[in-house]
Amino acid sequence: LTTIEVRALSGVCRVHVGERLARLASLVPAGLTVYVTDAHVARLYGASFGPGRTIVLEPGEASKSLAGLERVYDGLLDAGADRDTFVVAVGGGVVCDVAGFAASTYLRGLPFGFVPTTLLAQVDAGIGGKNGIDFRGVKNLVGVFQQPRFVLCDPAVLGTLPAGETANGLAEMVKTAAIGSPALFDEIERAPEKALGLDPDLIGRAVVESLRIKAAVVEADEREAGARRVLNLGHTLGHAVESVAGVAHGEAVGAGLVFAARLSVRRGLLPAGDAERITTLVRRLGLPAEVGVPAPARPALVDAVRRDKKRVGDAVRFVFLEAIGRPLVREIPLAELESAIHDLC
Amino acid sequence: LTTIEVRALSGVCRVHVGERLARLASLVPAGLTVYVTDAHVARLYGASFGPGRTIVLEPGEASKSLAGLERVYDGLLDAGADRDTFVVAVGGGVVCDVAGFAASTYLRGLPFGFVPTTLLAQVDAGIGGKNGIDFRGVKNLVGVFQQPRFVLCDPAVLGTLPAGETANGLAEMVKTAAIGSPALFDEIERAPEKALGLDPDLIGRAVVESLRIKAAVVEADEREAGARRVLNLGHTLGHAVESVAGVAHGEAVGAGLVFAARLSVRRGLLPAGDAERITTLVRRLGLPAEVGVPAPARPALVDAVRRDKKRVGDAVRFVFLEAIGRPLVREIPLAELESAIHDLC
Numbered sequence: 001l002t003t004i005e006v007r008a009l010s011g012v013c014r015v016h017v018g019e020r021l022a023r024l025a026s027l028v029p030a031g032l033t034v035y036v037t038d039a040h041v042a043r044l045y046g047a048s049f050g051p052g053r054t055i056v057l058e059p060g061e062a063s064k065s066l067a068g069l070e071r072v073y074d075g076l077l078d079a080g081a082d083r084d085t086f087v088v089a090v091g092g093g094v095v096c097d098v099a100g101f102a103a104s105t106y107l108r109g110l111p112f113g114f115v116p117t118t119l120l121a122q123v124d125a126g127i128g129g130k131n132g133i134d135f136r137g138v139k140n141l142v143g144v145f146q147q148p149r150f151v152l153c154d155p156a157v158l159g160t161l162p163a164g165e166t167a168n169g170l171a172e173m174v175k176t177a178a179i180g181s182p183a184l185f186d187e188i189e190r191a192p193e194k195a196l197g198l199d200p201d202l203i204g205r206a207v208v209e210s211l212r213i214k215a216a217v218v219e220a221d222e223r224e225a226g227a228r229r230v231l232n233l234g235h236t237l238g239h240a241v242e243s244v245a246g247v248a249h250g251e252a253v254g255a256g257l258v259f260a261a262r263l264s265v266r267r268g269l270l271p272a273g274d275a276e277r278i279t280t281l282v283r284r285l286g287l288p289a290e291v292g293v294p295a296p297a298r299p300a301l302v303d304a305v306r307r308d309k310k311r312v313g314d315a316v317r318f319v320f321l322e323a324i325g326r327p328l329v330r331e332i333p334l335a336e337l338e339s340a341i342h343d344l345c
Numbered sequence: 346l347t348t349i350e351v352r353a354l355s356g357v358c359r360v361h362v363g364e365r366l367a368r369l370a371s372l373v374p375a376g377l378t379v380y381v382t383d384a385h386v387a388r389l390y391g392a393s394f395g396p397g398r399t400i401v402l403e404p405g406e407a408s409k410s411l412a413g414l415e416r417v418y419d420g421l422l423d424a425g426a427d428r429d430t431f432v433v434a435v436g437g438g439v440v441c442d443v444a445g446f447a448a449s450t451y452l453r454g455l456p457f458g459f460v461p462t463t464l465l466a467q468v469d470a471g472i473g474g475k476n477g478i479d480f481r482g483v484k485n486l487v488g489v490f491q492q493p494r495f496v497l498c499d500p501a502v503l504g505t506l507p508a509g510e511t512a513n514g515l516a517e518m519v520k521t522a523a524i525g526s527p528a529l530f531d532e533i534e535r536a537p538e539k540a541l542g543l544d545p546d547l548i549g550r551a552v553v554e555s556l557r558i559k560a561a562v563v564e565a566d567e568r569e570a571g572a573r574r575v576l577n578l579g580h581t582l583g584h585a586v587e588s589v590a591g592v593a594h595g596e597a598v599g600a601g602l603v604f605a606a607r608l609s610v611r612r613g614l615l616p617a618g619d620a621e622r623i624t625t626l627v628r629r630l631g632l633p634a635e636v637g638v639p640a641p642a643r644p645a646l647v648d649a650v651r652r653d654k655k656r657v658g659d660a661v662r663f664v665f666l667e668a669i670g671r672p673l674v675r676e677i678p679l680a681e682l683e684s685a686i687h688d689l690c
Contacts, residue, residue, distance in 0.1 A: 066411060073480055073487060082656050105450075107654050108477065108488045109568075132453065135418055142418060143453045144489060223454075309452050311427050 002208050006215045008222040010129055011147035015215070017122075017208050021154045024088070025050040027113060031084045036072055036099035038063065041091045041117055044160055049090065053079040057095060064094045064133050072102035076110075086149075087112040092165075093125035093249070097143070100131030104146040113150040118161060119169025119203070120249060122153045123176065123210040128218050128231075138307050139239045145223055153207060158198055168250030170195055170285045171234075173210050175257055178278065179230045180213035182325040189277065192284040230327040232310060233319040234260050237291065237341070240304035245293050254287030255345075262344045264320040264328075274324050291345040298345075302338045347553050351560045353567040355474050356492035360560070362467075362553050366499045369433070370395040372458060376429045381417055381444035383408065386436045386462055389505055394435065398424040402440060409439045409478050417447035421455075431494075432457040437510075438470035438594070442488070445476030449491040458495040463506060464514025464548070465594060467498045468521065468555040473563050473576075483652050484584045490568055498552060503543055513595025515540055515630045516579075518555050520602055523623065524575045525558035527670040534622065537629040575672040577655060578664040579605050582636065582686070585649035590638050599632030600690075607689045609665040609673075619669050636690040643690075647683045 006013040016027070033052030037045075038059040046054065055075030057063040063071075076085070087110050089099035096114045103112035116126035132143015158166075170188070173195075177185035184206060188195050194202045214231065221227040238256030242249060261278045264270035279289045293301050310317045315331040322328050351358040361372070378397030382390075383404040391399065400420030402408040408416075421430070432455050434444035441459045448457035461471035477488015503511075515533070518540075522530035529551060533540050539547045559576065566572040583601030587594060606623045609615035624634045638646050655662045660676040667673050 066415060070411060077481060077483070077486070077652075080652075082658070083654065084657065105477070105487050105489055107486065108475065108490055130453065132450070136422055138422070141422070141452065142450050144450055145453055307422075307425075309428065312429065313427070 004211050004215050006127060007219055008129055008147050010145050010222060013147040013151060015127055015151040015211055017153045019152050019154060021045060021048045021115060021157060024115060024152060027150050027152060028088060029086055031086060033086050033088060034076060034079050034081060035088050035090055036095060037090045038095055045090060061094055064098050068098045069102055069133055072099060073106060076106050083107055085110055090115040090117060092118040093121045096121055096125045097131050098133055101133060101143050104131060104144050112148050114148045115152045117157045118165050119158055120172055122207055123169055124172045126151045127211060127214055129222055137243055139243060155200060155204060164248060166196055166198060167286050168248050171250035171253040171287055173206055174281060175234050175253060176210040176213050178321060178324055179233050179327040180325060181209055184209045185324050189281050229317055229329045230319055233327055236305060236308055236310060236316060236318055240301050241291050241293060243304045244297055244300045251287055254282040255289060255291045258282055258289040259344055260319060261321055263340050270321045301341060305337060306334060349556050349560050351472060352564055353474055353492050355490050355567060358492040358496060360472055360496040360556055362498045364497050364499060366390060366393045366460060366502060369460060369497060372495050372497060373433060374431055376431060378431050378433060379421060379424050379426060380433050380435055381440060382435045383440055390435060406439055409443050413443045414447055414478055417444060418451060421451050428452050430455055435460040435462060437463040438466045441466055441470045442476050443478055446478060446488050449476060449489050457493050459493045460497045462502045463510050464503055465517055467552055468514055469517045471496045472556060472559055474567055482588055484588060500545060500549060509593060511541055511543060512631050513593050516595035516598040516632055518551055519626060520579050520598060521555040521558050523666060523669055524578050524672040525670060526554055529554045530669050534626050574662055574674045575664055578672055581650060581653055581655060581661060581663055585646050586636050586638060588649045589642055589645045596632055599627040600634060600636045603627055603634040604689055605664060606666055608685050615666045646686060650682060651679060
């Protein structure tokens with residue numbers, strides 16, 4: 001059991017890694033608890049929730065919307081939630097994102113905690129204090145920064161992940177290694193099949209190391225005024241691919257990482273060998289190294305980049321690499337990015 | 346021209362009282378500006394907005410909703426807003442509340458400023474950092490705390506207020522006086538007809554004094570953990586009446602103030618003479634001192650109180666008075682409040 005504390009502007013969050021879901025009740029304060037989950041997770045783990053009310057969302061990205069938000073607000077209203085009510089999200093990134101945003105805005109802010117049930121949510125969505133919803137097809141367009149009181153990461157729940165979900169989390173883990181930990185990158189590179197098989201030792205160490213890196217970045221700059229931007233490595237193209245092609249986050253981030261590495265080589269920042277290592281590792285994790293967007297859909301991809309939160313006028317803040325473990329944020333003109341998408345994808 | 350600075354957790358807000366709408370451009374930073382207003386205000390003052398895009402809402406409380414919020418999000422998306430975009434709300438409380446909430450959540454927070462165009466918004470909704478929307482008939486159920494960068498209060502715009510709007514603002518001003526300034530209470534009491542006639546000297550002093558009191562309370566406790574609760578004087582019953590009877594905020598607050606004063610007398614906290622002064626002043630401002638809710642609708646009123654944000658289990662935090670200028674927050678059981686509603690309304 002490892003506890004990592006994240007001390008950010010919007011609050012202090014304690015992340016318990018290796019804790020059991022059955023111990024959830026000990027983390028929740030007295031008073032009414034409202035659980036937010038989806039139908040899949042409710043079927044698997046609903047019996048482990050403590051006393052309280054449960055709001056069940058439809059599984060899938062469609063719940064990360066104004067409609068999903070409305071459903072949580074309705075559930076809180078039906079439950080008679082007051083300012084002492086505690087909200088617990090149990091599920092993947094969608095559930096954590098929408099429940100965190102609903103809790104942060106209901107009665108102008110209820111306290112909340114997360115139990116991420118996917119590898120991706122454990123290493124990414126669960127911590128950092130970002131929450132929110134998609135709007136008109138734009139990922140995370142609406143939201144706030146607000147830390148949960150706690151995050152409980154139980155490795156046992158990962159065993160029930162559907163195929164493909166593991167790779168989603170590993171893509172985000174490789175990204176975190178690429179910005180902050182050559183040692184973690186080496187470790188996954190030495191045994192990608194162990195990572196895919198959710199080897200408890202490897203995954204345990206990798207989750208803790210990923211969380212430490214992310215926590216340090218978030219503590220330094222929760223609101224993404226500067227340092228935090230490195231966490232967007234692979235995400236400028238990744239989010240666009242996710243919107244346009246509707247692929248899983250991990251696949252989009254895998255392709256986005258490879259794109260960022262190749263663009264870094266093209267600009268003379270990164271040795272070609274490092275980009276090759278990244279490409280190979282992405283492929284060995286079963287993720288596509290190329291964007292699966294056919295040429296006729298490329299303009300839509302460029303449009304999606306243009307709507308990105310990281311855009312500043314006619315440029316985008318883009319995360320390059322100088323080495324594995326050394327990111328570099330620079331503005332890149334939209335026109336250059338557009339031609340790179342045509343040449344490198 | 347008086348500038349009052351509000352230094353709160355969520356940011357620093359500069360309130361410029363006596364400033365001209367025509368000077369708005371000097372307060373807005375370089376970059377894209379998006380104005381949010383309603384059709385009435387756009388017709389009167391749209392020509393005074395600086396360069397930028399304008400989002401026009403339907404006038405009225407119905408815009409303070411998820412649908413109104415969606416409209417602002419759509420407008421920001423159409424305008425190509427990025428993180429350097431500045432949002433200016435020009436209008437009454439509804440416009441400021443919904444635009445402030447939209448700005449606080451779009452891209453996880455854009456900077457924004459307010460130009461309140463009603464007396465009520467100048468002394469109340471414009472400052473304090475609360476913003477949000479109604480949900481399923483519950484006032485302000487959803488929102489966040491976020492200070493605007495500036496508030497511009499131009500006395501000239503008040504001259505175009507529709508009949509009734511002045512009394513709305515005066516009710517809130519009397520409330521503020523009752524919690525923090527016997528001198529302001531005396532001044533309005535000496536010349537209620539001058540206040541109703543928007544006498545520039547009286548209104549100028551009264552707006553500044555109201556803002557000073559509210560700013561001090563908000564600085565001490567932006568998130569309403571304690572001291573700020575006094576600002577809810579008259580609002581527990583007031584909000585319920587507003588929801589159930591659909592009357593104007595000022596009328597509801599007027600009746601709520603009288604109710605709070607009478608309940609304070611009943612509990613032996615306030616001399617009967619002070620309650621009488623409050624009742625008389627509310628009436629002389631043309632506001633109802635009694636709740637206009639017929640007996641069959643009383644259960645709905647009690648239900649609305651039960652859904653109030655100030656409820657804690659089976660009790661409500663209620664603001665009593667010990668004297669004009671001396672509020673006192675105590676919990677009151679819902680049952681006692683219910684019987685008081687029957688006896689005193």
